[in-house]
Every structure is written in C-alpha cells, then in structure tokens.
Amino acid sequence: MNPPAPPRLRLAGIRKVYPTVVANDGIALAVEAGEIHAVLGENGAGKSTLMKIIYGAARPSAGEMWWEGERVEVANPAQARALGIGMVFQHFSLFETLTVAENVALALPGKPPLSELARRIEEVSQHYGLPVDPRRHVHALSVGERQRVEIVRCLLQNPKLLIMDEPTSVLTPQAVEKLFDTLRQLAAEGCSILYISHKLDEIQALCHTATVLRGGRVSGHCRPAEETPQSMARLMTGRDLPVCEHGPAAAGGEVRLRLAGLSHASDDPFGTDLKDIHLDVHAGEIVGIAGVSGNGQQELLRAISGEDIIAEKFPVQICGVEAGRLSAGRRRRLGLCFVPEERLGRGTVPSMSLTDNAVLTAARNARLVHAGFVAFGRARRFAAECIARFDVRCGGPQVEAESLSGGNLQKFIVGREMLQAPRVFVCAQPTWGVDVGAAAFIRQAIIDLRNRGCAVLVVSEELDELFEICDRIAVMAQGRLSPARPAAETGVENIGLWMSGLWPGADGSATETGRAAA
Numbered sequence: 001m002n003p004p005a006p007p008r009l010r011l012a013g014i015r016k017v018y019p020t021v022v023a024n025d026g027i028a029l030a031v032e033a034g035e036i037h038a039v040l041g042e043n044g045a046g047k048s049t050l051m052k053i054i055y056g057a058a059r060p061s062a063g064e065m066w067w068e069g070e071r072v073e074v075a076n077p078a079q080a081r082a083l084g085i086g087m088v089f090q091h092f093s094l095f096e097t098l099t100v101a102e103n104v105a106l107a108l109p110g111k112p113p114l115s116e117l118a119r120r121i122e123e124v125s126q127h128y129g130l131p132v133d134p135r136r137h138v139h140a141l142s143v144g145e146r147q148r149v150e151i152v153r154c155l156l157q158n159p160k161l162l163i164m165d166e167p168t169s170v171l172t173p174q175a176v177e178k179l180f181d182t183l184r185q186l187a188a189e190g191c192s193i194l195y196i197s198h199k200l201d202e203i204q205a206l207c208h209t210a211t212v213l214r215g216g217r218v219s220g221h222c223r224p225a226e227e228t229p230q231s232m233a234r235l236m237t238g239r240d241l242p243v244c245e246h247g248p249a250a251a252g253g254e255v256r257l258r259l260a261g262l263s264h265a266s267d268d269p270f271g272t273d274l275k276d277i278h279l280d281v282h283a284g285e286i287v288g289i290a291g292v293s294g295n296g297q298q299e300l301l302r303a304i305s306g307e308d309i310i311a312e313k314f315p316v317q318i319c320g321v322e323a324g325r326l327s328a329g330r331r332r333r334l335g336l337c338f339v340p341e342e343r344l345g346r347g348t349v350p351s352m353s354l355t356d357n358a359v360l361t362a363a364r365n366a367r368l369v370h371a372g373f374v375a376f377g378r379a380r381r382f383a384a385e386c387i388a389r390f391d392v393r394c395g396g397p398q399v400e401a402e403s404l405s406g407g408n409l410q411k412f413i414v415g416r417e418m419l420q421a422p423r424v425f426v427c428a429q430p431t432w433g434v435d436v437g438a439a440a441f442i443r444q445a446i447i448d449l450r451n452r453g454c455a456v457l458v459v460s461e462e463l464d465e466l467f468e469i470c471d472r473i474a475v476m477a478q479g480r481l482s483p484a485r486p487a488a489e490t491g492v493e494n495i496g497l498w499m500s501g502l503w504p505g506a507d508g509s510a511t512e513t514g515r516a517a518a
C-alpha cells in the first residue's frame with residue numbers, strides 16, 4: 001500500500017516577533033488538497049501575520065514550512081506564486097487607471113500578449129462563474145467586480161493553495177453566495193483554501209476544518225459544521241458572547257441632526273450625487289442607513305462630517321445650527337463625532353502614534369490642548385483610556401496606528417470618538433473587520449451612547465447589525481434616501497426591496513409621507 005500523500009501545506013513552530021508583540025508563537029497547521037480550512041481568532045490573534053508568512057510577504061522569526069512534503073523557505077510573494085500559492089488580500093491591490101487585463105498582466109511572470117491574456121481571463125471567469133470584462137478600467141468597477149478581478153488574477157496562475165483574508169466584508173449577500181460556489185468548485189478540483197473571516201455563520205457554511213488562534217498561539221481545532229457560532233466564539237475568546245441589551249428609545253428627544261433637502265453633486269466622476277435627502281435624528285435614538293455601498297453613502301457622510309462643504313447652510317443642521325458651509329472642525333465643536341469607513345488615511349494617520357491620532361480629532365472636546373499647546377500628558381492618558389475601555393490590543397499609546405490589526409484599529413477609532421461625549425455620533429460600518437466579541441461590545445457601546453441622550457446615525461451594509469441596534473432604519477439607493485421606518489415595524493425583506501430604490505413615493509421627489517416618516 002502507498003503511504004498517504006503528505007499534506008499540501010504544513011507549518012511547524014512558526015513564530016513572528018514584532019517590536020512590541022509576539023504575533024505568532026509556535027504555530028502548527030496542516031492543510032490537505034481540496035480542503036477549505038478556516039483560520040479563526042479575535043482581532044490581533046495573528047491570522048493575517050500567519051497568512052503573510054505563508055505568502056512570503058513577511059518573514060518568520062522561526063519555524064518551518066513544508067510544501068507537498070518538501071521543506072521550503074518562501075522569501076517573497078513571487079516565490080510563493082511559483083510554488084502555487086495565491087492570496088487575495090483584505091484590501092485591494094489593483095491600479096485604478098489600468099484595465100483589468102493590464103492589472104492581471106502585472107502579476108504574471110513573463111509578458112503574455114494582452115489579447116491572449118484577455119482570452120484566458122474570459123475563459124477562467126466563465127469556468128468559475130466570475131464575470132469579468134478584461135477591457136474595462138478598474139476605476140469603473142464596483143467593489144464586488146474588483147474582487148472578482150483579484151480572484152481571477154490568482155486563478156490564472158493555477159494555484160494549489162488560495163489564501164483569502166476576509167474576502168466578504170465588502171460583498172452583498174448575493175455576491176457572497178456566488179463566491180462560495182466558486183470556492184467550493186475550486187476545492188472540488190483539488191485546490192486548498194485558507195479562509196479568514198469574522199463571520200462565523202459563513203465559516204460554518206463553507207469550511208471543512210478550522211484552526212483557532214488566541215494570542216498568537218493555536219488554541220484549538222474544530223469542524224465548523226459540527227459547531228454553532230456561539231461555540232466557535234467561545235473557542236476564540238474563552239467566554240460566552242455578550243447579548244446586546246436594547247430597550248425602547250426615549251420619546252420626544254429634540255432634533256440634533258437634520259438633513260433638510262440635501263442635494264449635492266459628487267466631485268468624483270464615478271461618485272453618486274445626493275438628491276433631496278430629508279432626515280431627522282433625535283436625541284436618544286439610533287437611526288440606521290442600509291444599502292449597497294456606492295449608492296451615495298460616502299457622499300452623504302462627507303456632506304455631514306464637513307469633508308465636503310455644500311453650497312448652502314440649511315440642508316445640514318447640527319444641534320440647531322445651519323452647518324452646511326462649516327468646516328469639519330467647526331462641526332465637531334457643535335458636538336458632532338464621526339467614524340469614517342476608511343480606517344487608515346481618514347480615520348487615522350497611519351504613521352502617527354495613537355496619542356497623536358487622538359489629538360487629531362479629540363483635541364478640543366477632550367481638552368487635549370492647553371493655551372495653544374498640545375498637552376501631551378493628557379493626550380497620552382486619553383489614548384490609554386481609549387485602549388483600556390475599548391480593549392484595543394496593542395503595544396500602548398505610543399505605537400503607530402498602522403501597526404494595529406484591522407479590528408483593533410477600528411476599536412480605537414470608535415473609542416476615541418465615543419469618549420468625547422458626542423451630542424451627535426455618526427458612524428460608518430461600526431464593526432467592519434471586528435471580531436464577534438468586539439462587535440457585540442461596540443454595538444452595546446452605541447446603544448449605551450444613545451441611552452445617554454446622544455443622537456446616533458449608523459451607516460452599515462450589515463442588515464442584521466442595523467436591526468439589532470437601530471430604532472429606525474432608512475435605505476439609500478441611487479443617491480436618494482427612503483423614509484426612515486421604525487425597525488420593529490419593518491423586516492429584512494422589506495428593506496431589501498427598498499435597496500433597489502423601490503419604496504413608496506420613490507419617484508424622484510421626497511413625498512409628504514416620506515418627510516413625515518423621516
């Protein structure tokens with residue numbers, strides 16, 4: 001009898017030390033051909049670091065990697081690709097001004113003629129049900145289409161192992177289903193898949209096996225189909241998931257944020273113009289905005305936060321002040337705090353420390369400036385309080401924002417804004433990339449903020465999240481906003497229908513019922 005084939009990938013004793021943290025510590029892992037293997041763990045558990053080591057994008061401090069029975073050292077991604085390892089990153093790595101085919105050409109060895117490449121792209125995209133037009137420019141593609149390009153680019157190299165780091169955070173539920181079909185087909189053809197996600201129901205639906213990391217070490221293995229999301233969360237965190245406590249909103253709070261016929265043309269030729277948006281958010285309530293991204297949410301958030309100054313004062317009113325022409329700083333002084341969707345670059349300056357990043361938005365509200373000078377002691381204490389209260393796993397207030405794992409940076413930004421005791425809190429995608437325990441914590445913190453009388457506006461693509469925390473929900477489609485309905489009086493299906501722009505009175509002008517409901 002032949003001895004069993006060695007696993008496709010085997011890791012032994014992988015260790016990675018960063019200056020302030022041991023990100024991976026003695027990690028062992030084996031993946032067989034055709035296996036879809038999840039890597040689970042809280043934010044900062046070391047998942048992305050481990051994937052980068054396998055893909056040659058980070059060098060381990062110690063440990064061994066075996067590929068189909070052979071000991072290998074992967075010094076860079078080109079070597080990983082030559083072995084047959086492909087990776088789709090959490091953040092896209094495409095050049096927007098190039099076409100799909102040109103982007104793909106950049107990742108392939110040699111210089112295949114573009115016409116030949118276009119034919120191969122079409123072949124692969126047809127075979128795996130991933131429609132992609134090789135001639136289109138990337139800037140004109142939706143996020144779902146861009147992700148298909150990333151996957152097709154990997155598949156053209158016939159990978160034997162595909163690594164996917166949180167691939168579904170930007171996808172609609174329908175696109176997730178399609179992606180899963182593709183991944184199942186790949187696995188059936190013998191490709192191994194390493195899959196990272198915080199969405200435990202997705203892991204259950206897709207993955208055959210799972211390795212759980214905690215604090216950089218392997219804390220367990222499981223078969224997701226035999227677990228529940230709760231039991232997997234317990235394996236990751238060592239405790240039960242908290243349940244959100246959400247009572248009814250206090251009635252009769254004053255209007256803190258009013259959008260009064262807000263129209264605004266987007267600066268971006270591929271952006272969405274805002275069209276006659278009406279909405280009131282009262283003290284002591286949470287209003288959610290649902291919708292597929294790219295329907296004007298970014299433009300709306302920019303118009304509210306002051307990143308975009310609009311033509312007139314009255315369409316944006318914050319705490320009774322007509323604020324449409326005020327700068328972002330002046331709006332913050334009125335009591336507005338804001339969490340943008342993009343963590344690095346807009347939410348924080350990547351190369352600055354957490355303390356300095358705290359000063360950037362909390363200087364006035366948290367009194368971090370005294371007599372015109374930054375009070376660094378206070379700023380450090382503020383950042384340290386944020387780290388402690390929001391359980392931000394990092395080396396301390398002095399570390400650079402870019403050294404935090406995605407979820408921990410999100411917790412820091414949300415904490416920094418909430419600790420300023422906002423009167424109006426506007427938050428985009430509050431739990432993007434955040435682990436289940438931290439997501440429950442952030443949702444409860446938003447509810448507590450509302451219970452203390454803050455007016456809260458949450459923009460999220462996750463309908464379950466909106467239904468869990470919001471008092472009223474509106475939908476954004478093609479630059480328009482539907483009436484906001486009490487969450488208890490509507491359902492996922494109804495909101496899903498409205499996402500295509502089909503709400504009562506959606507004929508181009510806000511209706512009286514719409515305005516009354518808003």
Ligand SMILES: Nc1ncnc2c1ncn2[C@@H]1O[C@H](COP(=O)(O)OP(=O)(O)OP(=O)(O)O)[C@@H](O)[C@H]1O
Nearest residue numbers: 018023043044045046047048049403404405406407
């Ligand atoms: N370039 C870096 N420099 C310093 N520390 C880093 C760097 N990259 C990661 N770390 C640290 O290593 C630890 C593990 O981070 P990693 O990104 O692997 O976690 P993760 O499990 O992928 O988290 P998330 O789910 O939030 O993405 C974290 O404490 C992080 O702060």
